[in-house]
Amino acid sequence: MSDKATLTFGDSSFELNVLIGTENEKALDVSQLRKNSGVITYDDGYGNTGSCESSVTFIDGDKGILRYRGYDIAELAEKANFLEVCLLLLNGELPTSAQLSNFQEKVSAFQNLPSEVLKAVESLPANIHPMASLATGLQALGGACSHLCTNDRQKDLENFDDAAALIIAALPALAAASHRKKVGESFKNPDKSHNYCTNFLSMMFAKEGDKPINSSLSKALDLIFLLHADHEQNCSTSTCRMIASGGANPFASLAGAVSALWGPLHGGANMAVINMLNDIHSSGDDGSGFIQSAKEGKSRLMGFGHRVYRNYDPRAKILKSACDQALEALGVSSPILDIARRLEEVALQDPYFIDRKLYPNVDFYSGIILQALGFPTNTFTVLFAIGRAPGWLAHWKEIAQTGKRIHRPRQIYQGSTLRYYEPLANR
Numbered sequence: 001m002s003d004k005a006t007l008t009f010g011d012s013s014f015e016l017n018v019l020i021g022t023e024n025e026k027a028l029d030v031s032q033l034r035k036n037s038g039v040i041t042y043d044d045g046y047g048n049t050g051s052c053e054s055s056v057t058f059i060d061g062d063k064g065i066l067r068y069r070g071y072d073i074a075e076l077a078e079k080a081n082f083l084e085v086c087l088l089l090l091n092g093e094l095p096t097s098a099q100l101s102n103f104q105e106k107v108s109a110f111q112n113l114p115s116e117v118l119k120a121v122e123s124l125p126a127n128i129h130p131m132a133s134l135a136t137g138l139q140a141l142g143g144a145c146s147h148l149c150t151n152d153r154q155k156d157l158e159n160f161d162d163a164a165a166l167i168i169a170a171l172p173a174l175a176a177a178s179h180r181k182k183v184g185e186s187f188k189n190p191d192k193s194h195n196y197c198t199n200f201l202s203m204m205f206a207k208e209g210d211k212p213i214n215s216s217l218s219k220a221l222d223l224i225f226l227l228h229a230d231h232e233q234n235c236s237t238s239t240c241r242m243i244a245s246g247g248a249n250p251f252a253s254l255a256g257a258v259s260a261l262w263g264p265l266h267g268g269a270n271m272a273v274i275n276m277l278n279d280i281h282s283s284g285d286d287g288s289g290f291i292q293s294a295k296e297g298k299s300r301l302m303g304f305g306h307r308v309y310r311n312y313d314p315r316a317k318i319l320k321s322a323c324d325q326a327l328e329a330l331g332v333s334s335p336i337l338d339i340a341r342r343l344e345e346v347a348l349q350d351p352y353f354i355d356r357k358l359y360p361n362v363d364f365y366s367g368i369i370l371q372a373l374g375f376p377t378n379t380f381t382v383l384f385a386i387g388r389a390p391g392w393l394a395h396w397k398e399i400a401q402t403g404k405r406i407h408r409p410r411q412i413y414q415g416s417t418l419r420y421y422e423p424l425a426n427r
């Protein structure tokens with residue numbers, strides 16, 4: 001196959017390089033097109049645009065494949081844990097046992113929030129959304145650890161390992177501080193003898209005299225974090241890379257990513273799924289009425305559909321069986337899980353969903369597990385952010401290391417042509 005393509009526009013032809021990825025994906029390189037021809041490419045919403053070359057994550061949406069650094073998500077879900085996957089994403093290789101215990105120790109040491117950061121989070125308005133609190137907490141953390149947060153790319157890269165461990169350690173503590181404040185309880189200090197997820201569950205919910213946390217619950221949470229750890233150039237990761245491309249430090253880049261994740265079409269979908277399932281349940285519908293209204297465009301089946309997957313999201317498959325296991329470990333039955341199963345069954349046989357290749361995505365079952373673990377619905381997206389942090393950080397590092405130009409898309413202007421200022425008195 002030729003490594004060149006030819007574009008004909010008007011009377012001229014332009015040669016474009018063809019970029020071929022390691023999984024044989026092909027892209028026409030249009031980076032010189034404007035310079036050579038005066039035209040740009042147009043791709044509203046970037047659905048057909050490769051914004052970078054990356055070695056972090058591979059997705060084949062048609063086949064339902066997701067791999068971190070070459071490892072299949074199903075194999076990692078079965079054999080690895082979240083902190084191990086953090087190092088895989090951050091460094092490109094699975095850690096040795098010495099590297100992993102070193103990292104665990106570092107994360108454990110960083111779990112105590114600096115007192116001014118805790119104060120900052122606790123002083124936010126009572127009704128602030130946990131995602132806003134998380135973004136604010138991250139910026140405050142950067143301020144409190146200013147040696148890790150310089151906006152000098154070289155220094156930020158030299159300190160990256162510490163900054164990454166600090167952020168991964170602090171996010172659960174920030175989430176717990178915000179939650180405890182909301183429910184009127186005082187902050188619970190981390191317990192260094194617990195693993196990452198047990199510690200988080202304990203910081204969120206433990207009260208004096210509670211029984212130790214069941215290990216199958218912290219395993220379920222670890223799996224959710226692992227499955228969310230990266231997903232290549234999605235909205236929040238692209239936001240993180242965009243901010244990083246301007247030279248901003250990891251704390252600021254991740255605070256922006258947290259804000260991008262918040263929306264209901266992105267990370268906020270896990271909350272929206274639970275709200276949808278609860279509404280269906282309380283209306284007495286078994287799901288059929290809701291499917292009909294989604295087909296008529298009156299509502300959207302949240303947790304279904306994906307810009308990239310035109311097949312079953314491999315993470316949803318894993319979470320569907322994890323959901324059964326978690327509910328069994330907790331000894332609870334969930335009427336909304338029955339509704340979710342029914343929605344999936346009906347949708348997967350319906351021509352509307354089949355023709356549009358709409359399948360369950362990662363959010364369809366994750367919320368049911370999180371609800372069963374006791375997380376309030378408005379914290380679900382925060383949990384997504386904790387899971388996604390290593391991915392964002394790996395992308396920050398990739399941008400910082402490859403050091404290409406600031407990201408700056410162009411546009412096709414469709415506004416008024418030149419007009420002249422009318423004095424206020426004449427308008």
Ligand code: ACO
Pocket residue numbers: 264265266267269294295299300301302303304305306307308356358361362363
């Ligand atoms: N329910 C009903 N119809 C849908 C859904 C849905 N969940 N998703 C897409 N469609 C329909 C659209 O109405 C459109 O129909 P049309 O061709 O008749 O106009 C067609 O399918 C294509 O949809 P788009 O909106 O063009 O798909 P896009 O790739 O832009 O959007 C998205 C993807 C945002 C995920 C969409 O499927 C959606 O809104 N899903 C529900 C929200 C959700 O679960 N988001 C989480 C995504 S995963 C993540 O961020 C972690």
